[in-house]
Amino acid sequence: MSLRINNNIAAINAHRNLVNTxxxxxxxMEKLSSGYQINRAADNPAGLVISEQFRAQIAGLNxxxxxxxxxxxxxxxAEGALNEINNLLxxxxxxxxxxxxxxxxxxxxxxxxxxxxxxxxxxIDRIAANTQFGTKKLLDGTKANTATITSANTTGITIKDSYxxxxxxxxxxxxxxxxxxxLNTTSYGLSLDSTITPxxxxxxxxxxxxxxxxxxxxxxxxxxxILDAWGNGITFDTAAAKxxxxxxxxxxxxxxxxxxxxxxxxxxxxxxxxxxxQTLNIDVSTAAGATTQRADLVSLWNAAINSNxxxxxxxxxxxxxxxxxxxxxxxxxxxxxxxxxxxxTAGVAWFSFADASSRGVSHQDLRFQIDVAxxxxxxxxxxxxxxxxxxxxxxxxxxxxxxxxxxxAFGTVEGTSVANLxxxxxxxxxxxxxxxxxxxxxxxxxxxxxxxDGVGSARSVLGLTTDxxxxxxxxxxISFDNYTNTISAVDYGSSRNVxxxxxxxxxxxxxxxxxxxxxxxxxxxxxxxxxxxxxxKYDVRLDSGPATAVTAGVDTLVxxxxxxxxxxxxxxxxxNGGSEQITNTDQSLVFxxxxxxxxxxxxxxxNMSASALAKNVAGNMFSSLxxxxxxxxxxxxxxxxxxxxxxxxxxxxxxxxxxxxxxxxESNLRNLRVASQNLQSSESSIRDTDMAxxxxxxxxxxxxxxxGTAMLAQANQVPQVVLSLFG
Numbered sequence: 212m213s214l215r216i217n218n219n220i221a222a223i224n225a226h227r228n229l230v231n232t233x234x235x236x237x238x239x240m241e242k243l244s245s246g247y248q249i250n251r252a253a254d255n256p257a258g259l260v261i262s263e264q265f266r267a268q269i270a271g272l273n274x275x276x277x278x279x280x281x282x283x284x285x286x287x288x289a290e291g292a293l294n295e296i297n298n299l300l301x302x303x304x305x306x307x308x309x310x311x312x313x314x315x316x317x318x319x320x321x322x323x324x325x326x327x328x329x330x331x332x333x334x335i336d337r338i339a340a341n342t343q344f345g346t347k348k349l350l351d352g353t354k355a356n357t358a359t360i361t362s363a364n365t366t367g368i369t370i371k372d373s374y375x376x377x378x379x380x381x382x383x384x385x386x387x388x389x390x391x392x393x394l395n396t397t398s399y400g401l402s403l404d405s406t407i408t409p410x411x412x413x414x415x416x417x418x419x420x421x422x423x424x425x426x427x428x429x430x431x432x433x434x435x436x437i438l439d440a441w442g443n444g445i446t447f448d449t450a451a452a453k454x455x456x457x458x459x460x461x462x463x464x465x466x467x468x469x470x471x472x473x474x475x476x477x478x479x480x481x482x483x484x485x486x487x488x489q490t491l492n493i494d495v496s497t498a499a500g501a502t503t504q505r506a507d508l509v510s511l512w513n514a515a516i517n518s519n520x521x522x523x524x525x526x527x528x529x530x531x532x533x534x535x536x537x538x539x540x541x542x543x544x545x546x547x548x549x550x551x552x553x554x555x556t557a558g559v560a561w562f563s564f565a566d567a568s569s570r571g572v573s574h575q576d577l578r579f580q581i582d583v584a585x586x587x588x589x590x591x592x593x594x595x596x597x598x599x600x601x602x603x604x605x606x607x608x609x610x611x612x613x614x615x616x617x618x619x620a621f622g623t624v625e626g627t628s629v630a631n632l633x634x635x636x637x638x639x640x641x642x643x644x645x646x647x648x649x650x651x652x653x654x655x656x657x658x659x660x661x662x663x664d665g666v667g668s669a670r671s672v673l674g675l676t677t678d679x680x681x682x683x684x685x686x687x688x689i690s691f692d693n694y695t696n697t698i699s700a701v702d703y704g705s706s707r708n709v710x711x712x713x714x715x716x717x718x719x720x721x722x723x724x725x726x727x728x729x730x731x732x733x734x735x736x737x738x739x740x741x742x743x744x745x746x747x748k749y750d751v752r753l754d755s756g757p758a759t760a761v762t763a764g765v766d767t768l769v770x771x772x773x774x775x776x777x778x779x780x781x782x783x784x785x786x787n788g789g790s791e792q793i794t795n796t797d798q799s800l801v802f803x804x805x806x807x808x809x810x811x812x813x814x815x816x817x818n819m820s821a822s823a824l825a826k827n828v829a830g831n832m833f834s835s836l837x838x839x840x841x842x843x844x845x846x847x848x849x850x851x852x853x854x855x856x857x858x859x860x861x862x863x864x865x866x867x868x869x870x871x872x873x874x875x876x877e878s879n880l881r882n883l884r885v886a887s888q889n890l891q892s893s894e895s896s897i898r899d900t901d902m903a904x905x906x907x908x909x910x911x912x913x914x915x916x917x918x919g920t921a922m923l924a925q926a927n928q929v930p931q932v933v934l935s936l937f938g
Contacts, residue, residue, distance in 0.1 A: 214930075214932060214933050214936070215930075216930040216933055219926060219927065219929065219930055221922075221925075221926035221929060222923060222926035222927050222929075224926070225919060225922040225923040225925075225926045226923055228915070228919050228922075229916065229919035229920060229923055232912055232915040232916045232919050233916060235908070235912045235915075236909065236912035236913065236916055239905055239908050239909035239912055240909065242900045242905050243900065243902065243905050243906065243909060245900070246899060246900050246902075247898050247899060247900055248898065248899065248900045248901070248905070249262065249897070249898050255897075258897045258898070261897055262894050262897045262898040265890050265891075265893055265894035265897070266894055268806055268890050269887055269890045269891055269894060270806075271805075271806025271807065272806040272883050272886055272887035272890065273887055274806070275803065275804055275805050275806050275810070275879075275883050276880060276883045276884060276887065278802060278803050278804060279802070279804050279876050279877075279879055279880040279883065280880065282802045282804070282876050283872055283876050283877065283880075284344070285344040285347075285349070285800070286814075286868050286871060286872045286876065287872070288342070288344045288349065289342065289344075289349040289350060289816055289868055290865055290868045290869065290872075292338050292339075292342040292349070292350055292819075293350070293819065293861055293864055293865045293868070294865065295338060296335050296339075296819060296861050297858065297861050297862065297865065299331045299334055299335055300331075300335075300854055300857050300858045300861060301858070302327075302331060303328050303331050303332075303854050304851065304854045304855070304858070306324045306328050306841065307324075307328070307839075307841050307847055307850040307851045307854055308847075308851065309324055310324040310325070310841035310842070310847040310850075311841070311844070311847035311848060311851065313844045313847070318842075321841065321842045322842060324841050324842075325840060325841050325842050328839065328841060328850075332821045332836065332837055332839075335819070335820065335821045335824075335836070336820045336821050336822075336837075338350065338819070339351055339818065339819040339820040339821075339823075340820070347800075349816050350816060350817075350818070350819040350820075351818060351819075351820070352817065352818030352820070352823065353798060354798055354799065354800050354815060354816040355798055355799070355815045355816060355817050355818060356372075356373045356374060356375065356795070356796075356797045356798065356799045356815035357373060357795070357796050357797075357798070358370045358373035358375055358380070358778055358793050358794070358795040358796075359793065359794050359795075359796075360791050360792070360793055361792045361793065361794050362790075362791045363791075364791055365789050366382075366384050366782065366783075366786055366787075366788060366789035366790070366791050367782060367783025367785065367786035368382065368384065368780050368781070368782055368783070368786075368791055369780065369781045369782075369783070369826075369827050370778060370779070370780055370793070371766050371778075371779040371780060371781055372778065372779040372815075372817070373778045373779075373795055373797075373815070374776060374777045374778060374815075375776045375777070375778055375793070375795040375797065376776060376795065376797055377795055377796055377797045378794075378795060379792065379793070379794055379795075380753065380754050380776075380778075380792075380793040380794075380795055381753075381754055381755070381790065381791070381792055381793065382751060382752065382753050382754075382769070382778075382780070382790065382791050382793060383751065383752045383755075383789075383790040383791075384749045384751045384761070384782055384786070384788040384789060384790070385749060385750045385751075385758075385788050386747060386748070386749050386786070386787055386788035387748045387749060387750055387760075388745075388747060388748040389408055389747055390408060390409045390410075390412065390744065390745060390746050390747045390763070390784070391409065391744075391745045392409045392412070392724060392742055392743065392744045392745070393742075393743050394419065394740050394741070394742055394743075395740060395741040395743070396738075396740055397729075398736075398738070399421050399735065399736045399737070399738035399740060400421070400728065400729035400733055400734050400735035400736050401419070401421065401689070401726055401727070401728065401729070401735065401740065402726070402727045402729070403724070403725065403726065403727070404708045404724075404725030404726055404727045405725075406708075406725065407708075407710065407723075407724065407725025409722070409723075409724045409744055410722060410723045410724070410784075410785065411720065411721065411722040411723070411784045411785050412713070412722040412723075412724065412744045412746065412784065413722075413744065413746060413764045413784065414744060414745060414746035414762050414763070414764055414765055415743075415744060416741050416742070416743055416744075417691070417692050417713070417741070417742040417743075417744055418691075418692055418693070418739070418740075418741065418742070419689065419690070419691055419739075419740040419741070419742045420689070420690040420738070420739045420740065421687060421688070421689055421690075421735060421736060421737050421738050421740075422688045422689070422690050422695065422737070423685070423686070423687060423688035423737070424685075424687060424734065424735055424736050424737050425649035425650050425684065425685055425686060425687035425698060425701040425735050426649050426684055426685035427645045427646040427647060427648060427649045427653065427684045427685075427703075428581075428645070428646045428653060428654050428655040428681075428682045428684040429643050429644065429645045429646075429655070429682065430579075430643065430644040430645075430655050430657050430675065430678070430682055431637055431641060431642075431643040431644075432637075432641050432642045432643065432673045432674035432675045433641065433674030433675075434482065434640045434641055434674060435482065435604075435640055435641065435642070435672065435673055435674045436479075436481065436482025436545075436640075437601065437602065437603060437604050437607065437640070438602060439479050439482075439547040439568075439570050440477075440479045440485045440547065440549075440568075441547065441549050441568035441570075442602075443547060443568060443569070443570035443600075444570075444600040444601050444602035445544040445570075445573065445600065445601050445607065445672055446570065446571075446572045446573065446598075446599070446600040446601075447544075447572070447573050447574070447575040447596045447597070447598055447599065447601075447669060448572045448573075448574070448575060448598045449574075449575060449598060450572070450574060450663065451542035451543050451571070451572055451573055451574045451663060451665075451666075451667025451668070452542055452571055452572035452667075453538040453539045453540075453541065453542050453546065453571050454538060454539040454546050454547050454548040454569040454570050454571040455531075455536050455537070455538045455539075455548070455569050456536060456537050456538075456548055456549065456550045456564065456567045456568065456569045457531065457534045457535060457536035457537070457564075458534055458535045458536070458562045458563065458564055459534075459564075459565060460534060461532065461533030461534055462505060462508075462533060462534070462535055462561060462562040463505065463561060463562075464504065464505050464533075465497075465502050465503065465504050465505065466495040466496065466497050466502060466503040466504075466557070466561045467497060467559060467561060468495075468497060468557035468558045468559045468561065469494075469495060469496050469497045469498070469557060470494070470495060470555050470556040470557025470558070471492055471493070471494050471495075471555065471556045471557075472492065472493050472494075472495060472553065472554075472555045472557070472560075472561075472562075473490060473491070473492050473553060473554045473555065474490075474491050474512075474537075474550060474551075474553045474564055475488045475489065475490050475491075475550065475551035475552075475553075476488070476489050476491060476516075476522060476526060476537060476548065476549070476550060476551075477489065477548070477549040477550075477551070477568075478521070478522055478525050478526050478539070478546075478547070478548055478549075479546075479547040479549075480525065480545060480546055481545040481546075482545075485549075486521035486522060486525075487521065488551055489519050489521050489522050491512065491515040491516065491519060491522075492515065493508070493511040493512060493514075493515055494511075495508075495511075495557065495561060505530065505533065505535075506530070508528070508530070508535055508562075509528045509529060509530055509535075512528035512535075512537070513527055513528050516528065524540060525539065525540055525546075526538070526539060526540065526548055527539075527540055535562055537550060537564075539571055541571070541666045541667065542571055542572070542573075542665075542666065542667035543571045543572070543573045543574075543666050543667030543668070543671060543672055544570055544571050544572060544573040544672040545571065545573070545666065545667075545671060545672050546570070546571045547568060547569065547570040547571070548568065548569050549567065549568035549569075550564045550565075550566065550567050550568070551566055552564070552565065552566050571667065572667075573667055573668065573669050573671065573672040574660065574662070574663030574664075574667055574668050574669055575595045575596045575597070575598060575663075575669060576593050576594075576595055576660040576661070576662060576663050576664075576668070576669060577593065577594050577595075577596060577611075577660065577669045577673075578591070578592070578593040578594075578657070578658045578659065578660045578661065579591075579592070579593075579594075579621070579632060579644070579655060579656065579657055579658065580655075580656040580658055580681065581621060581631060581632055581646060581653075581654065581655050581656070582652070582653050582654045582655075582681070583622075583624075583631040583632075583646060583647070583648050583653055584624070584625065584648040584652075584653065584700065584702045584703070584704075584705075585622060585623075585624065585625045585631065586622075590621060590622075591658070592621060593660060593661065594611070594614040594615060594617075594621075595614065596610055596611060596614060596669055597610055597614070604636055604639070604640065604642070605636070607642070608634050608635065608636055608642060611634040611642070612630065612633055612634050615630050615632050615633060615634065616630050624647050624648070624702075624703045624704040625702075625704050625705065626704045626705060627703070627704045627732075629647055629703065629704070629732075630647070631646060631647055631648070632644060632645070632646055632647075632655065633645055633647065641674065642673055642674075642675075644657075646684060647703035647704075647732075648684070648700070648701070648702050648703050649684045649685065649687070649700075649701040649702075649703070649735075650683075650684045650685070650686050650687065650698060650699045650700040650701050651683040651684055651685070651686050651699045651700075652683075652684070652699045652700040653683070653684050653700065654681035654682060654683045654684065655681065655682050656678045656680070656681035656682065657670060657675055657676070657677050657678050658677055658678070659677050686698055686699050687701055687728070687735045689711055689726070691711050691712060691713045691724075691742075692713040692722075693713075693848055694712065694713050694714050694715070694845075696709075696711040696712060698728065698735070701728050701729075701730070701735055702730060703730055703732050704730060704732070705730060706727050706728060706729060706730055707727070707728045708725060708726070708727050708728075709725075709726050709727075709728060710723050710724070710725055710726070711723065711724060711726050714832070714845075715845075718832055718845075719831065719832050720828075720831050720832065722784070724742065745762075746762050746763040746764050746765070746784055747762075747763040747782075747784070747786070748760060748761070748762055748763075749761045749762075749763070749782055749786075749788055751767070751769050751780070751782070752769075753769045753770060753771045753776070753777070753778060754771040754772065754776070755772065756769075756770055756771040756772040756773075757770070757772065761780070761782055763782045763783065763784045763786060764781065764782070764783075764784045765781065766779055766780070766781050767779065767780060767781070778793075781827075797813075797815070798815070799813040799814055799815035799816075800813060800814055800815070800816065801813045802814075802876070804875070804876065804879045804883075805879075805883070806883075806886075812871070812875050812876070812879075814867070814868070814871045814875075816864075816868075817860075817864060819861065819864070820837075821835065821836040821837035822835050822836070822837040823835065824836040824837075824856075824860055824861070825853045825854070825856035825857040825860065828852060828853055828856050831849045831852050831853060832845065832846070832849045833846075833849055833850065833853050835853070836853055836854065836857045839853050839854070
């Protein structure tokens with residue numbers, strides 16, 4: 212072994228190791244004291260680059276989380292305001308329904324309803340104008356995505372919502388099908404006129420109800436006495452005559468025996484109760500110079516009659532040549548006279564009456580004027596009931612109908628053998644005359660007979676009175692979506708096409724449909740029907756994108772070619788299609804909801820003022836919510852439709868906001884938090900110190916430091932061995 216002192220290699224080696232140990236110990240102390248295993252780029256250059264990227268991303272995610280949380284607060288502010296508008300609309304709907312109860316409300320109540328509605332409208336406008344988050348107005352339309360049709364809009368397109376970018380766009384609507392309709396039943400006498408296309412009717416079910424059936428003009432008589440108290444029927448003849456009972460033959464010129472004559476008379480008038488048997492007496496004399504002559508009998512009997520309260524003015528005595536008779540005062544079958552067996556105290560009866568009864572004779576003429584479908588002018592003619600005695604109502608009606616049939620002027624319904632005017636029984640003792648054609652266009656009028664009119668007339672005994680004005684038929688009333696159409700003519704022998712509407716002529720949104728009325732023979736009957744309307748169809752293209760099927764009157768979302776832009780539109784019910792140019796201004800709220808460029812979401816907030824809600828509702832008299840008025844029946848009905856539409860729009864906006872909050876903001880928020888956590892974890896695994904591991908390294912370095920120091924001391928003492936060589 213050689214011994215050298217100039218270079219103590221062992222000491223140098225020990226020193227070198229001690230320096231390394233000291234460096235390692237220093238780094239361990241730095242890592243343990245900072246908690247980071249990368250305190251400078253030299254610690255882990257690649258790890259530093261990655262961790263710095265992670266740190267930037269984490270910071271962005273955390274800011275995006277804060278953005279989303281703030282955005283949710285803004286959305287909830289807008290949605291809360293819409294909730295209050297919704298509550299106001301529900302209250303307005305209650306008021307409109309109350310006002311629609313027109314049969315119950317008076318003018319003051321309707322005005323009170325309108326006043327409350329006006330106040331609610333002002334509140335809605337105030338909420339729309341004042342709702343803000345910070346300084347941003349939310350519901351006044353300044354944060355809306357607004358599209359405006361700049362062309363003539365002959366297509367009749369209404370833009371409901373826009374999700375287009377700012378700039379110019381185009382839309383083309385091609386009509387593919389005309390509107391059609393069908394009825395669920397034709398059993399009530401109505402069917403669709405296939406030659407008429409439904410006009411301006413919304414897609415879906417409409418109500419069509421016959422609320423009043425049509426009927427022909429009817430002339431009814433009062434109760435008649437087909438048989439009098441003694442079984443005599445009604446007699447008609449060319450001239451009216453009195454009821455007459457007589458002695459059955461000529462009597463002598465003068466009385467031959469003095470005595471008292473007794474006769475029992477009875478009388479009935481127009482089916483009323485009889486007077487009962489009235490006993491009348493006269494005295495005849497054969498005294499010289501006072502012999503009762505035949506001519507005196509009339510005066511004696513009339514004096515006796517006039518002294519009887521029941522018979523006075525109703526019955527009279529007369530001579531027909533040499534025959535004594537009792538007659539009714541008036542002519543006609545309304546009057547009857549009866550005589551019970553007469554008696555006398557005279558030794559030899561000068562005259563006598565057998566039991567008998569008689570009823571007057573009525574004139575046979577009956578005159579009507581009618582208007583019917585077959586003729587263009589009124590027909591005025593007279594029928595003559597055959598001279599005969601009728602003892603049953605049916606026989607009399609049969610005879611009258613025969614004469615009505617024979618009356619050429621009255622005629623029959625066109626194309627049929629049915630008479631235009633017919634008689635029928637009304638109950639058991641009345642007659643009514645009815646026109647076959649129905650509705651107020653056709654009328655019947657009973658007029659005074661040209662001859663033989665009066666108490667002895669046919670109309671008198673039949674219980675009929677003349678009409679100052681014609682009696683019109685009953686119109687059919689057809690309700691179409693609560694608007695009543697009046698049908699003034701329903702023909703007996705042929706169907707008729709009419710157009711009915713759901714609003715009055717001139718009213719906005721008036722829709723019509725063609726209806727074929729069944730003949731009056733089949734009848735237009737009371738009943739409820741459902742009209743199923745299929746509105747016109749269109750193929751609509753946004754910015755030359757794919758065709759979207761759109762039904763007129765139905766809100767539909769239409770997309771561009773790559774479905775990145777869209778708009779909700781409504782095509783007018785009367786549109787024939789066409790193309791339009793659109794300018795869009797997007798003022799939607801934009802939210803940065805991600806950590807990187809372009810990670811944004813936006814939402815437009817429509818104008819929620821009353822004038823912007825429920826605009827242009829098809830078939831409605833009001834232009835928007837701000838215009839509703841419930842003080843009329845139709846107004847109250849239309850107001851309900853407007854309010855319903857406004858509720859739909861507000862609810863849709865709330866739904867859109869809710870969906871945006873839930874599916875965009877809150878979902879994204881959860882994703883951001885997960886991403887932030889995972890990135891934080893990744894960044895931590897790269898940058899943070901593993902304290903346990905590093906502590907082991909630190910302890911190792913401490914031991915090596917102590918060992919190295921000791922060995923350096925030992926190595927420094929080794930050269931001293933050389934001194935022993937000099938001893």
